[in-house]
Amino acid sequence: xxxxxxxxxxxxxxxxxxxxxxxxxxxxxxxxxxxxxxxxxxxxxxxxxxxxxxxxxxxxxxxxxxxxxxxxxxxxxxxxxxxxxxxxxxxxxxxxxxxxxxxxxxxxxxxxxxxxxxxxxxxxxxxxxxxxxxxxxxxxxxxxxxxxxxxxxxxxxxxxxxxxxxxxxxxxxxxxxx
Numbered sequence: 001x002x003x004x005x006x007x008x009x010x011x012x013x014x015x016x017x018x019x020x021x022x023x024x025x026x027x028x029x030x031x032x033x034x035x036x037x038x039x040x041x042x043x044x045x046x047x048x049x050x051x052x053x054x055x056x057x058x059x060x061x062x063x064x065x066x067x068x069x070x071x072x073x074x075x076x077x078x079x080x081x082x083x084x085x086x087x088x089x090x091x092x093x094x095x096x097x098x099x100x101x102x103x104x105x106x107x108x109x110x111x112x113x114x115x116x117x118x119x120x121x122x123x124x125x126x127x128x129x130x131x132x133x134x135x136x137x138x139x140x141x142x143x144x145x146x147x148x149x150x151x152x153x154x155x156x157x158x159x160x161x162x163x164x165x166x167x168x169x170x171x172x173x174x175x176x177x178x
Contacts, residue, residue, distance in 0.1 A: 005065030009050040009073050012080050017045055024072060028079025031120070031136045035075060041068045050076075078136040085145035087131040091160035094152070095128035103131065107152040107162075115148065131162075 011017055015028040022037045037043055040061050042053040052069040054061040074083075089096050089105075097104045103123045105113040117123055121144050124132040131148060135141040145164070154161035156172045163169060 003066075005052055005054070005069045007069065009052075009069065009076060011045075011048040011050065011076060015076060015080055017050060017076070019043060019045055024075070026072075026075040026079050028076075028136075030079050030082055033075045033079060033137060035071060037068060038064050040064060043068070043072070074138045078138055082134050082136055083138045083141045085133045085141055086165035087133070087145060087148055087162055088165050089129045089131065089162050090154070091152075091158075094160065094162075096125050096131050097128065098123055098125045103148070105148075105151055105162075108160075113151050118144065130165075 015026065018025045018027075022039060023034060024037055024043060025032065025034045040055055041064055042055070044051050044053070050072060052065060052072065054065045077083075089107075091108065093106065094108060095106050097106075101117045103115045103117070103125070105115070107113060115123075118140065120137055121133060121135040121140055124134065126132065133141050133145045133148070135144075149162045149164065152161045154163040154167075154169045156169060157174055159169055159171060
């Protein structure tokens, strides 16, 4: 019995949900998202409540039940209020800047790293040590934050690199001389 899959999804005011066969479209004040639903899942809209049901208790259907409900819930909450991921840049000389729609990273390499904003994603750089990734699609926001972090992952000896704001880096003790 899926506890998450059985929870109904409340549709907030200002959000429209349309179901066309196996395609669900969610429109809201921040934008529009579309997703294809797996053929086994039954999605129904009753007033301002969305419910997801599965045909039987087969292993694949049980795993898809909660996943489908969570994906639809993320779409509904994304079009009403954006998702954000916050990153911190730590290290002497390491910094971030925004030039137009491009994020420019100085990370100790011999060259600057430039990352253009993909469609549906925006970067904010309130100060040179902080990057905020915003967007309505939770999957894209998380992926872009991970790609930025991969440019210089945090290292455990000095703590230099790019890390998530909520992430805690366990520091290691270096070599000790006699």
